[in-house]
Amino acid sequence: MYKFVSLRHVLLVSLAINVGLLWRFTNEGNGSDANVRRKTNVIRSSSFTTGLISVDEVQPQEFISLQVGDPTMYTRFWREMGNKTTVVLSGDQHLSYISNVKNLCWFLEPKLESAITRLHQLVGNAVVDDRHIVVGTGSSQLYHAALYALSSLDASEPMSVVAAAPYYSSYPSMTDLLKSGLHKWDGDAHKFNKTKPYIEVVTSPNNPDGFIRKPVVNHENGRVVHDLAYYWPQYTPISSPVDHELVMFTVSKATGHAGMRIGWALVKDEEVAKKMVKYIELNSIGVSKDSQLRATKILQAVIDSYDHTSIPEEGETLFEFGFNLMAERWKKLRTVVKQNPIFSLPNYSPGLCSFSGRTFEPQPAFAWLKCEGQIEDCESFLRSHKILTRGGEKFGVSTKHVRISMVDEDNTFDLFAERLSTIRQ
Amino acid sequence: MYKFVSLRHVLLVSLAINVGLLWRFTNEGNGSDANVRRKTNVIRSSSFTTGLISVDEVQPQEFISLQVGDPTMYTRFWREMGNKTTVVLSGDQHLSYISNVKNLCWFLEPKLESAITRLHQLVGNAVVDDRHIVVGTGSSQLYHAALYALSSLDASEPMSVVAAAPYYSSYPSMTDLLKSGLHKWDGDAHKFNKTKPYIEVVTSPNNPDGFIRKPVVNHENGRVVHDLAYYWPQYTPISSPVDHELVMFTVSKATGHAGMRIGWALVKDEEVAKKMVKYIELNSIGVSKDSQLRATKILQAVIDSYDHTSIPEEGETLFEFGFNLMAERWKKLRTVVKQNPIFSLPNYSPGLCSFSGRTFEPQPAFAWLKCEGQIEDCESFLRSHKILTRGGEKFGVSTKHVRISMVDEDNTFDLFAERLSTIRQ
Numbered sequence: 146m147y148k149f150v151s152l153r154h155v156l157l158v159s160l161a162i163n164v165g166l167l168w169r170f171t172n173e174g175n176g177s178d179a180n181v182r183r184k185t186n187v188i189r190s191s192s193f194t195t196g197l198i199s200v201d202e203v204q205p206q207e208f209i210s211l212q213v214g215d216p217t218m219y220t221r222f223w224r225e226m227g228n229k230t231t232v233v234l235s236g237d238q239h240l241s242y243i244s245n246v247k248n249l250c251w252f253l254e255p256k257l258e259s260a261i262t263r264l265h266q267l268v269g270n271a272v273v274d275d276r277h278i279v280v281g282t283g284s285s286q287l288y289h290a291a292l293y294a295l296s297s298l299d300a301s302e303p304m305s306v307v308a309a310a311p312y313y314s315s316y317p318s319m320t321d322l323l324k325s326g327l328h329k330w331d332g333d334a335h336k337f338n339k340t341k342p343y344i345e346v347v348t349s350p351n352n353p354d355g356f357i358r359k360p361v362v363n364h365e366n367g368r369v370v371h372d373l374a375y376y377w378p379q380y381t382p383i384s385s386p387v388d389h390e391l392v393m394f395t396v397s398k399a400t401g402h403a404g405m406r407i408g409w410a411l412v413k414d415e416e417v418a419k420k421m422v423k424y425i426e427l428n429s430i431g432v433s434k435d436s437q438l439r440a441t442k443i444l445q446a447v448i449d450s451y452d453h454t455s456i457p458e459e460g461e462t463l464f465e466f467g468f469n470l471m472a473e474r475w476k477k478l479r480t481v482v483k484q485n486p487i488f489s490l491p492n493y494s495p496g497l498c499s500f501s502g503r504t505f506e507p508q509p510a511f512a513w514l515k516c517e518g519q520i521e522d523c524e525s526f527l528r529s530h531k532i533l534t535r536g537g538e539k540f541g542v543s544t545k546h547v548r549i550s551m552v553d554e555d556n557t558f559d560l561f562a563e564r565l566s567t568i569r570q
Numbered sequence: 571m572y573k574f575v576s577l578r579h580v581l582l583v584s585l586a587i588n589v590g591l592l593w594r595f596t597n598e599g600n601g602s603d604a605n606v607r608r609k610t611n612v613i614r615s616s617s618f619t620t621g622l623i624s625v626d627e628v629q630p631q632e633f634i635s636l637q638v639g640d641p642t643m644y645t646r647f648w649r650e651m652g653n654k655t656t657v658v659l660s661g662d663q664h665l666s667y668i669s670n671v672k673n674l675c676w677f678l679e680p681k682l683e684s685a686i687t688r689l690h691q692l693v694g695n696a697v698v699d700d701r702h703i704v705v706g707t708g709s710s711q712l713y714h715a716a717l718y719a720l721s722s723l724d725a726s727e728p729m730s731v732v733a734a735a736p737y738y739s740s741y742p743s744m745t746d747l748l749k750s751g752l753h754k755w756d757g758d759a760h761k762f763n764k765t766k767p768y769i770e771v772v773t774s775p776n777n778p779d780g781f782i783r784k785p786v787v788n789h790e791n792g793r794v795v796h797d798l799a800y801y802w803p804q805y806t807p808i809s810s811p812v813d814h815e816l817v818m819f820t821v822s823k824a825t826g827h828a829g830m831r832i833g834w835a836l837v838k839d840e841e842v843a844k845k846m847v848k849y850i851e852l853n854s855i856g857v858s859k860d861s862q863l864r865a866t867k868i869l870q871a872v873i874d875s876y877d878h879t880s881i882p883e884e885g886e887t888l889f890e891f892g893f894n895l896m897a898e899r900w901k902k903l904r905t906v907v908k909q910n911p912i913f914s915l916p917n918y919s920p921g922l923c924s925f926s927g928r929t930f931e932p933q934p935a936f937a938w939l940k941c942e943g944q945i946e947d948c949e950s951f952l953r954s955h956k957i958l959t960r961g962g963e964k965f966g967v968s969t970k971h972v973r974i975s976m977v978d979e980d981n982t983f984d985l986f987a988e989r990l991s992t993i994r995q
Contacts, residue, residue: 188784215666223662234864236871237648239829242822262724281709282831282854293748315852322852323718324751397667404664404859406707427740427747428714429707433858434829441657482804541850 148555160438172312177497209561211550214510218552219401222388222466223443229502230446232439239434249415250422252431253280258407259410261394266384268449268464270376272388279419281425284374284395284408288319289411289428291391294420295344295368295434296327305331305343309361309569310541313352314548331540334361341366348372350381353548354491355509355542357381374398379467381507382496398510400463401445401552405436424550465561468501471508474558475553478512481566487513512549518570523547530568532561591737596923597609604873615631634986635958636975639777639935643977644826647891648868655833655871656865664859674840675847676965677704677856684870686819686834689810692873695890697813701836703844705857706850709799709820709833713744713771714853715800716835717844718815718841720769720793730768731755734786735966736938738777738797741974759786766791773797775806778965779916780934781805799823800834804892806932816842823935825868825888826977830861893926894931899976899983903937904993913990945995955993957986 173289215533223230258278265271281287296304306320312335320330331337334345345367349358352375371448375381377399395408412418425431450462461469482488493507514534518522522544524536537546551558596700648655669679683703690696706712721729735758736978745755756762759770770792774783777800797819800806802824820833837843850856886894892915909912918932939959941948947969951962963973976983 152751155651169630176691184864220662223660223665226661228660232659234657234659235653236650236868238650239646239864240642240645242638242828243640244829282858283856285852286854289687320850322849326749326751327785337708363581372927401665403667406838406854406856406858410939424747427710427744428853429711431708431829433707433861435860435864439664439860445660446886477622 157287159551164173164317178236178237196377201560206395208528208531209557209564211553211557211561212535212548213534214324214398214550214552215511216397216401216403216552217554218470218558219463219467220554223401226446230442232442234435234438242431242438244431244434249277249280249418252422252425253278254361254437254441257409257437257441257444260441260448262447265411266442267451268378268383269386270378270383270500271392271394271411272374272386273411276413277415279410279418279421279425279435281393281408281410282402282429282432282499283397284372284393284404284410285315285319286425286428286432287393287408287410287421288316288370288372290424291321291393292328292344293371293424294417295370295391296325297342298329299427300342301328302326305329305337305339306346307331307334307337307343307344307362308348309334309358311351311353311537311546312467312541313347313348314539316346316536327535337362339345340364344368344370347370348374350375350507350509353546354452354510354513355381355493355511356491356505368484377467378464378498378500379471380509382498382503382505383500384496385499390414396440396443398552400447401441402443404432405440407436412498464501468503468508470523471510472505474562475508475512478565479550481562482514485566485568487517487570489517508551510552511551512548514549514553516545516547520570521545524564524566527568530564532564587922592945603740607624611793624690627644627961631959632954633956634982634989636957636978636982636986637960637973639823640979641822641826641935643895643983644888644892645979647888648826651871654763655867659860659863667815667856668857669856669862672841677705677847677859678703678711678852678864679859679862682832682834682862682866682869683872685866688873689869690836691952692813692876693803694796694818694907695741695803695925696807696819698836698837701838702836702840703841704846704850705862706818706833706835706841707854707857708822708831709797709818709827709835710740710744710848711850711853711857712818712833712835712896713741713797715794715846715849716818716930717745717750717753717769718849719842720795720816721750724753725752725767728752728754730754730762730764730766731761731771731789732756732768733771733773734783736772736776736778736962737771739960739964741771748948762787768792769795770791771797773799775800775932775934778936778960778971779938780806780918780936781916782809782932789958790951800935803889803923803925804896805934807923807928807930809921809927810924815839821865821868823977825872826866827865830865831858832861832865854955855963889926893928893933896935896976897930900933900937900985903976903990906987909941909989910993912942912945912993912995914942933976935975935977937976939972939974941970943972943995954994955989957989 184386224331228371243250261278262273262458265273281290303326306328308316317330320328344363345360347358347369351358369390371394375398391410393408393410396405447463482490491513495504496504497504504549516526520526524534524547527534529546534547534549537543603739654906669677686703687698690698706715728751731753733741757987769959770787771784771786773796794815796814798817799820800823816835816839818833818835821830822828838842872888895920909916917936920929922929941951945951947974949959952959952972959974962968
């Protein structure tokens with residue numbers, strides 16, 4: 146039962162690409178924000194690529210927003226872990242800029258480096274031997290650092306940056322944010338036919354559509370950045386440890402801690418790693434040590450939970466929790482979509498996951514929904530049914546598609562599935 | 571007594587502008603790094619603007635480095651505060667990207683916003699009414715955000731960015747990091763005579779020389795960014811609350827917590843604030859919430875310590891601690907320099923501090939030392955005496971000057987003063 150009696154906040158917010166407008170509705174008489182969050186009456190509504198828009202000017206109240214991949218579904222898991230992952234930071238910690246002067250990445254906390262290495266060894270999703278680990282303020286900062294590092298600093302014209310459509314909707318604006326002379330967005334990699342040096346960004350599993358990807362250009366003068374934010378066993382079968390020149394991960398999608406802003410890159414070439422470090426030095430003089438220590442504790446807890454040969458006493462392990470919840474949500478969504486001819490979803494081939502031993506179909510963090518038939522603008526169509534999504538044109542493809550977050554809180558997802566099931570053309 | 575018996579680490583690190591090479595020497599047989607830090611046998615040696623250099627290839631052991639403004643002198647104060655500023659973060663905190671959807675700066679934690687406001691009201695160093703607060707990953711990220719926000723996005727050529735020499739050594743390379751089409755470094759503001767739009771960066775008190783500054787260009791088509799990292803009562807008399815278009819502060823120099831990477835801007839114009847928020851969204855999707863909460867606790871403790879009408883029971887207040895330590899160090903340094911005709915220091919006029927009620931001469935976070943007579947390259951001269959500093963040419967002026975950190979640990983400063991006193995030409 147979802148009732149929306151009082152509008153608690155009329156909320157304004159500019160959320161340029163990855164984060165949008167957000168409304169919050171609560172039951173009448175609910176207490177603090179913390180209480181509200183723990184109940185089932187919070188609805189997120191996030192939207193719009195730029196600008197500050199007054200919610201009540203644009204939309205009535207009962208919108209559900211699934212535009213942003215805000216990974217709040219993991220809150221329940223971490224709450225159930227109790228104080229196992231509590232971090233205590235005293236006032237005299239972290240006065241120095243420096244974490245580890247012995248490391249090329251001097252602002253990387255040694256314990257985080259060790260946790261990242263052990264996590265990849267446990268999951269088997271990336272080769273870590275002989276790699277330089279570069280920590281970033283989320284993988285967004287690492288994306289900028291990677292473009293800087295792979296660009297030629299003395300080239301006469303900016304290097305082309307491409308990705309196969311549909312590509313992550315923020316890449317174009319991130320790439321061209323400062324109208325850099327080093328690099329510029331050059332669109333869909335499928336259409337790239339220049340012979341000059343370029344950078345191809347490969348997101349795998351892909352955001353928005355969840356497919357496993359490889360580079361598509363494959364010229365000899367290309368460099369490749371692999372964004373592997375979603376290459377974790379709750380979303381897709383782990384087939385083998387990736388072994389590429391430059392790969393990026395983030396806690397945001399691995400453990401759900403998006404508010405920490407911690408990502409990392411695994412980099413083969415020392416010169417590339419040095420340039421990435423230089424970018425981060427000049428952009429923000431390193432990365433929050435507080436969040437690095439929290440991320441360490443969180444990753445360590447994930448690793449430790451798999452050290453037990455017996456079933457853990459309390460709750461599931463992170464990847465089991467994530468896998469089961471994603472499986473349940475995808476089952477529910479596919480059931481709804483199957484019964485509604487207006488919509489369709491991609492079909493994925495099952496694969497064997499070397500981590501879990503399971504064979505399963507990918508269950509991505511986003512649903513890439515298509516409106517069938519006469520509906521040309523799927524985002525507008527769903528908005529008219531009070532579901533806010535992100536339209537395909539932002540990902541370089543047709544407006545018949547939308548991207549929908551599958552990692553929001555339970556009540557938001559449940560309400561979305563319920564509402565979708567009632568839509569008729 | 572300083573003895574250096576064993577080289578503990580041969581350290582490599584690339585520290586592009588603000589952070590350099592660092593050696594650590596410890597007494598034989600000392601324990602963990604933590605123990606080492608608490609004893610008096612740690613010497614910092616940081617240097618070099620780019621590149622990875624093996625320490626033992628370049629320098630022998632007993633170098634003292636004061637090139638970086640690593641504010642570790644504050645560690646003692648915060649240690650003595652004990653658990654008053656301890657922060658406990660549970661595993662289920664900070665899963666969302668979003669801090670406060672009601673705020674233009676949606677990634678700013680509301681409690682931090684409140685603490686920043688109260689701190690400025692207490693100290694009286696900046697007008698906070700009717701300002702937008704934008705939080706950043708240190709003031710470095712805010713500098714980039716400010717340039718982005720004040721540039722014209724559709725101009726035919728990049729906007730000139732200038733600062734009066736001597737200027738902060740990182741501004742040129744930060745400004746030109748991505749060879750932006752929006753802005754480019756155009757050198758000393760004193761020499762700027764173009765009539766086109768420009769941005770002037772005013773650092774006050776100035777880094778490196780500690781003087782209070784005003785804009786020098788003053789054309790009608792100029793925009794001004796005020797970097798007020800050092801406008802705190804331990805360094806300079808607070809004359810009045812600044813009331814400018816865009817001012818930036820950072821915890822790094824206010825409380826010493828450089829490893830947190832938390833800075834903030836106070837911005838008059840809503841459109842400028844929105845563009846800064848957009849830059850930070852696209853650069854790193856916000857700012858670590860963990861560090862924002864720690865910064866809140868730290869600022870709150872500073873504020874609370876001044877709420878008591880009686881003398882605080884334990885230790886001094888932050889600004890008293892900082893004031894007294896800076897006063898002591900400057901007294902010591904001036905005594906040494908007075909007795910040594912090779913060197914000179916700037917003379918500052920005393921001023922009344924509205925915060926403390928004291929009249930005192932500025933006692934900056936950096937000493938701007940000049941080598942007199944025939945010594946043309948002061949940095950090299952001091953390096954030959956095993957003192958590592960940053961030479962004037964990096965600040966856009968003569969090599970007869972060097973910048974020396976006054977905010978390092980006690981033993982490092984003491985050793986530096988001792989060594990300086992023994993230098994003869």
